Amino acid sequence: MFSHFRTMWLVFLHLFRKKVTIQYPEEKVQLHPRYKGRIVLTKDPDGGERCVGCYLCSAACPVDCIALQATQDENGRRYPEFFRINFSRCIFCGFCEDACPTYAIQLIPDFEMGEYKRQDLVFEKEDLLINSQGKYPGYNFYKVAGMDAGVKQKGHGANEELPVDVHSLLP
Amino acid sequence: MSTAQHIWTVIGVLFVLLNIAAGLIWVERRLLALWQDRLGPNRAGPLGLLIVLADTLKLFFKEDWIPPFASKAIFVVAPAIVAGTVLISFVIIPFAPNIVVADLNIGLLFFLAMSSIGVYSIVLGGWASNNKYSLLGALRGASQMIAYEVFMGLSLMGVVMLSGSFNLGAIVEAQRDLWFVVTQPVGFLVFFIAGVAETHRLPFDIPEAESELIAGFHAEYSGMKFGMFFIGEYLGITLISAMTVTLFFGGWLGPSFLPPLVWFILKTFFFIGVFILLRASLPRPRYDQLIEYGWKVLLPLVLANLMITGAVALYLKDS
Amino acid sequence: MSLLFYISSAVAIVATIMVITRYHPIHALLYLVVSFLAIAVVFLSIGAPFVGVLEVIIYAGAIMVLFIFVVMMLNLDKVTSEQEKTWLKPNVWMGPALLCIVLLGEMIYLLLQRGDNVSNIAVVEPKSVSVALFGEYVIAVELTGFLLMAGIVGAAHIGKHKKRNLHRYLTEEPERNMPEPQREAETINT
Numbered sequence: 001m002f003s004h005f006r007t008m009w010l011v012f013l014h015l016f017r018k019k020v021t022i023q024y025p026e027e028k029v030q031l032h033p034r035y036k037g038r039i040v041l042t043k044d045p046d047g048g049e050r051c052v053g054c055y056l057c058s059a060a061c062p063v064d065c066i067a068l069q070a071t072q073d074e075n076g077r078r079y080p081e082f083f084r085i086n087f088s089r090c091i092f093c094g095f096c097e098d099a100c101p102t103y104a105i106q107l108i109p110d111f112e113m114g115e116y117k118r119q120d121l122v123f124e125k126e127d128l129l130i131n132s133q134g135k136y137p138g139y140n141f142y143k144v145a146g147m148d149a150g151v152k153q154k155g156h157g158a159n160e161e162l163p164v165d166v167h168s169l170l171p
Numbered sequence: 172m173s174t175a176q177h178i179w180t181v182i183g184v185l186f187v188l189l190n191i192a193a194g195l196i197w198v199e200r201r202l203l204a205l206w207q208d209r210l211g212p213n214r215a216g217p218l219g220l221l222i223v224l225a226d227t228l229k230l231f232f233k234e235d236w237i238p239p240f241a242s243k244a245i246f247v248v249a250p251a252i253v254a255g256t257v258l259i260s261f262v263i264i265p266f267a268p269n270i271v272v273a274d275l276n277i278g279l280l281f282f283l284a285m286s287s288i289g290v291y292s293i294v295l296g297g298w299a300s301n302n303k304y305s306l307l308g309a310l311r312g313a314s315q316m317i318a319y320e321v322f323m324g325l326s327l328m329g330v331v332m333l334s335g336s337f338n339l340g341a342i343v344e345a346q347r348d349l350w351f352v353v354t355q356p357v358g359f360l361v362f363f364i365a366g367v368a369e370t371h372r373l374p375f376d377i378p379e380a381e382s383e384l385i386a387g388f389h390a391e392y393s394g395m396k397f398g399m400f401f402i403g404e405y406l407g408i409t410l411i412s413a414m415t416v417t418l419f420f421g422g423w424l425g426p427s428f429l430p431p432l433v434w435f436i437l438k439t440f441f442f443i444g445v446f447i448l449l450r451a452s453l454p455r456p457r458y459d460q461l462i463e464y465g466w467k468v469l470l471p472l473v474l475a476n477l478m479i480t481g482a483v484a485l486y487l488k489d490s
Numbered sequence: 491m492s493l494l495f496y497i498s499s500a501v502a503i504v505a506t507i508m509v510i511t512r513y514h515p516i517h518a519l520l521y522l523v524v525s526f527l528a529i530a531v532v533f534l535s536i537g538a539p540f541v542g543v544l545e546v547i548i549y550a551g552a553i554m555v556l557f558i559f560v561v562m563m564l565n566l567d568k569v570t571s572e573q574e575k576t577w578l579k580p581n582v583w584m585g586p587a588l589l590c591i592v593l594l595g596e597m598i599y600l601l602l603q604r605g606d607n608v609s610n611i612a613v614v615e616p617k618s619v620s621v622a623l624f625g626e627y628v629i630a631v632e633l634t635g636f637l638l639m640a641g642i643v644g645a646a647h648i649g650k651h652k653k654r655n656l657h658r659y660l661t662e663e664p665e666r667n668m669p670e671p672q673r674e675a676e677t678i679n680t
Contacts (some may be wrong), residue, residue: 004453013451014206021210245516277616279541284530287551294555298516298562306562313559323549334492337616481567 033135035109036094039085041125042106042134046151049129050104050141055081057105059094065089066096075150077142083125088118102141106134179273184246188261192405193223199405199447206451227398235394236242240444242299249296250389250396253289253403257410260285264413265340267423278329278339282414286369290316292403293378297388308387311458312378315368323365325473329358329480330418339418343422352419357476359419361469363442366411368461370404373450377458412442495535513571515556515561534668537613540629542634 022029031037044050053070071081096105115121133139142151146160155162197212197220204211212219237246263278265271275281290313297309301377331337333354334345352359368375379387389400416422416438425434456464505525512518526549533542623631 008448008452011206012448014208017208019205019210020208023210245520277539277543280540280547280616281657284543284546287547287555288527290551290555294558294562295520298558303652309562310559313555315557320547320552342504364600 001021017122023160031109031111035111036097036107037109037111039090039092039096039105039106039107039123039128040130040131040132040134041083041128042130042136044082044140044142045133045138046140046144047131048077048140048151049079050080050102050139051083051100052102052104054078054101055152056099056101060095060099062093062095062157063089063091064082073150076147077149077151083128085123085128086121087113087123088121103134103136103139104141108134174448177272180270184261184266184270184272185258188258188395189402189407191409192402193227195405195408195443196226196401198224198443199450201426202444202447203451206448218257230395230398230401233394233397235396238300238302238391240301241391242301245295245299246391247396249292249299250392250399250403251292251451252295253292254399254406256285256289256292257403257406260410261413263339264410264417265343266435267430270432271340274338274340277337279327279337279418280344283320283327286323287317287320289369289403289407290320292400293388296392296400297378300388300391302391304384304386305388307322308378308384311380311384312371315371315377315461315465316368316376319365319368319464322361322454322465322469322473323369325346325470325477326358326361326365327418328477329355332477332484333478337434339417339422343417346377346424350419350421355419355480357472358480359415361473361476362418363411363415363445364469366415367446367449368465370407370411372404372408372446374453374455375461377461380455408443408446409439411437412446415442492535495532498528498535501678502532503524513574513578515570516558517559519558522557523550523554526554532553540614540616 005054044052051068053068055070057067058064058066066084067086068083069081070078073077092107094107097107100106100147101161132161140151141151144157144160146154146157200222200252201211201219212222215221215225236245262272262283263275263281265274293312293316294309297305297307297312301307330342330351333351334342336342336345371378378384379389384390389397392400413435416435420438423431423435425431425438429437502525505521508521509518509525512521526545530542530545530550533539533545539615
């Protein structure tokens with residue numbers, strides 16, 4: 001019986017505690033740098049798209065909200081012809097970011113993306129592409145990739161040897 | 172009191188009560204939030220007061236659905252019973268020396284009668300819904316409320332003995348020297364516990380018990396029919412608080428720097444706060460624990476209280 | 491006051507007739523509640539507020555709730571209403587009804603004989619009721635108390651059940667290798 005009164009008294013004292021509520025639209029929430037929010041497509045330091053259209057993000061997506069079509073430019077550099085994320089299905093799990101071999105697709109700390117029309121939640125490539133390198137500044141996939149896509153010659157990368165001439169028998 | 176004055180009293184009491192019942196939505200949410208380290212409703216209007224309006228509008232515009240498997244007439248009548256009986260009970264409460272709707276000689280018994288009629292709303296609502304959970308809620312509600320009515324009635328008999336009347340005005344007058352909470356602490360405790368059980372508020376909300384019975388007897392109700400249960404519950408809180416104040420805390424009596432009506436309202440709101448604090452702090456007991464607690468603890472306690480009060484009253488009268 | 495009396499008596503009579511003629515048990519019980527409330531108003535109007543309120547508290551508020559409680563659990567539905575319909579045939583209720591009409595005629599005759607001294611009513615206060623109960627009729631009250639006590643003891647006896655063993659290997663009985671059904675029968679008996 002007395003423990004009940006004690007409980008009631010302790011709960012009553014909570015009246016004078018500091019409240020944990022954040023008054024959201026006026027007070028912003030402090031988001032951590034690795035917060036998994038809005039999905040973006042980043043660019044490499046030279047301003048080119050990082051995405052190579054490998055479909056790994058689309059395959060990894062548990063709710064199948066990513067659709068893209070890869071294509072190539074005249075240099076042989078692959079890029080997505082269109083890249084579409086349906087945010088009304090997205091669950092912000094971050095699997096696409098984990099799957100991406102070129103650090104192109106990234107989840108950034110921003111969640112304020114409500115829309116009144118559901119169709120407005122389907123983001124196209126121009127909505128997704130940002131003019132930034134995201135969480136991996138300085139990384140340029142085609143600089144370390146072993147292929148010539150107009151960024152560097154074959155074999156001219158930092159830790160890369162010149163291609164071996166397979167027609168020659170000399171070591 | 173002239174007829175016109177009487178009519179004005181009735182209208183005034185009705186108006187104030189319905190507003191209090193609606194306003195308690197805000198009071199309860201706000202207080203619960205504060206006791207849980209939250210802020211509670213504070214967006215609509217100043218301090219979030221307009222949430223009352225928003226909530227009422229929401230209830231009005233919800234689809235008023237009667238399940239096809241329900242027993243229609245009884246389903247419709249049940250929510251009206253709870254609000255009706257509780258509102259009628261307020262007839263006997265003396266809010267201030269001259270503000271009382273009907274100064275009945277058997278006021279206290281009238282209150283008990285109305286609260287015993289109020290059981291029907293739960294039983295019939297639960298039965299007419301034709302739903303397992305509702306039926307279970309109704310069964311629990313019926314046994315809980317009938318059991319606690321007994322203790323409620325018995326706990327009040329001590330007060331009746333000391334004041335020598337069933338009339339609430341006379342009971343308030345009898346407390347001019349000493350509040351009955353001092354002479355009848357056990358009676359007060361049992362009455363308040365039984366009151367909580369009677370209004371099926373937490374921690375004794377076993378007929379509703381969201382976590383096990385998905386809202387129990389009013390699971391099938393929607394719209395304003397649900398609203399009637401809601402209003403009935405809040406009116407019930409107000410009624411039990413007002414009765415506690417009248418019977419044990421001197422009603423409108425108080426130091427003269429405030430008018431009697433203000434004293435009454437202040438005390439009543441204190442007990443409404445206690446009701447909400449109970450909800451915020453105590454967990455729900457199991458159903459059999461509740462009934463066992465009633466019959467094995469409260470009943471002997473209240474009978475002993477009755478006997479001792481009678482003996483002391485007799486002794487004081489003789490000496 | 492007499493108008494109130496006649497209206498509530500009429501309500502009581504109509505409600506009671508409805509109790510008998512309804513096929514659905516819950517509807518019948520609800521009419522019975524209405525009948526009790528009407529009788530309570532009758533008591534109030536003839537100056538016995540204490541009895542009137544007790545009628546509401548005890549009969550309408552407690553006993554009828556328990557009736558409804560039981561009927562609710564029995565889950566009576568359309569089948570039972572059909573059964574009721576077959577039971578309520580004219581040749582069943584004709585005899586009692588005729589006899590009742592004879593009694594009603596006698597009662598009306600008696601009422602007409604007595605003239606109109608019904609209206610001068612003294613209000614009975616709760617105090618006088620209790621003085622009568624604990625003074626003049628104290629033996630009746632005590633006997634009623636005994637009767638109720640017997641009821642409570644009986645209910646407690648029926649409701650009491652021994653603690654059953656939770657598992658057959660946890661029994662402390664010596665005859666552990668008795669065949670299963672027999673032992674279970676014995677646990678129930680003891």
